[in-house]
Amino acid sequence: MASILIIGSSSGIGHALAKQLISEGHQVYGTYNKTSIASADGFAHVQSLNVLDENPDFSFLPDTLDGVVYCPGSVVLKPFARIKPEDFVTDYQLQLVGAVKVIQACLPKLKNASHPSIVLFSTVAVQTGFNFHSLVASSKGAVEGFTKALAAELAPKVRVNCIAPSITDTPLAAALLSTDEKKEANAQRHPLKKIGKPEDLANLASFLLSEKSSWITGQILHADGGMSSLKV
Numbered sequence: 510m511a512s513i514l515i516i517g518s519s520s521g522i523g524h525a526l527a528k529q530l531i532s533e534g535h536q537v538y539g540t541y542n543k544t545s546i547a548s549a550d551g552f553a554h555v556q557s558l559n560v561l562d563e564n565p566d567f568s569f570l571p572d573t574l575d576g577v578v579y580c581p582g583s584v585v586l587k588p589f590a591r592i593k594p595e596d597f598v599t600d601y602q603l604q605l606v607g608a609v610k611v612i613q614a615c616l617p618k619l620k621n622a623s624h625p626s627i628v629l630f631s632t633v634a635v636q637t638g639f640n641f642h643s644l645v646a647s648s649k650g651a652v653e654g655f656t657k658a659l660a661a662e663l664a665p666k667v668r669v670n671c672i673a674p675s676i677t678d679t680p681l682a683a684a685l686l687s688t689d690e691k692k693e694a695n696a697q698r699h700p701l702k703k704i705g706k707p708e709d710l711a712n713l714a715s716f717l718l719s720e721k722s723s724w725i726t727g728q729i730l731h732a733d734g735g736m737s738s739l740k741v
Contacts, residue, residue, distance in 0.1 A: 512536040512553070512571055513718060516560065516611055517580030519544045521679030522630070525707035526578060526714050527552065538570055542581070560607035567614045574618040576718040578628045579608040584681050586641040597647060604648035605655060612659070619667050626718045629656055631673040633733040653729050660727030668726040670717045675733035677705035700735030
């Protein structure tokens with residue numbers, strides 16, 4: 510039984526992962542910001558937490574953590590000319606600086622564990638250029654670089670990996686998937702002709718947290734329906 514912290518466990522991928530880990534008997538510590546967790550059944554602890562606060566409170570955590578997953582993100586798609594420079598700073602704060610704060614606070618607890626693992630999230634748009642994605646691709650590109658550098662620094666004790674999905678049916682993508690027509694059009698853009706489900710990414714995150722992935726670190730794993738590497 511592992512103790513796992515999931516930042517952003519109230520919806521989408523974070524919530525799907527929490528449910529999966531709880532069903533497997535793990536102790537899950539979940540946080541939320543704007544959207545509360547509808548049901549805290551099975552969680553070891555649920556906590557309201559804004560990672561952008563100057564000093565986020567992590568006192569609710571146990572002395573040992575086997576895993577940390579950072580799920581908060583944003584998908585703001587605009588023409589580059591309409592994005593203000595400060596918008597890049599705001600997005601960077603959420604996508605990367607928030608993760609830095611969490612990991613620095615939790616690192617002593619991770620080092621107390623036998624086989625600790627950190628899982629971060631990027632996007633297919635970092636390695637595959639798309640129109641109107643300059644904001645999210647920039648901040649998530651920083652997350653990918655951070656993943657590799659941190660994995661090198663923390664090896665061999667702590668593993669660090671990153672998942673880079675394509676569009677997934679979560680609240681973050683609601684505006685892009687608001688009709689059946691939009692869902693079908695997005696599905697057809699992928700070689701596998703479907704969009705991702707939260708459970709697809711939760712399955713991969715669960716694997717990266719487990720000892721089944723004990724020889725994997727510093728990797729950007731593309732769970733994207735083939736979008737980043739195939740043309741069919």
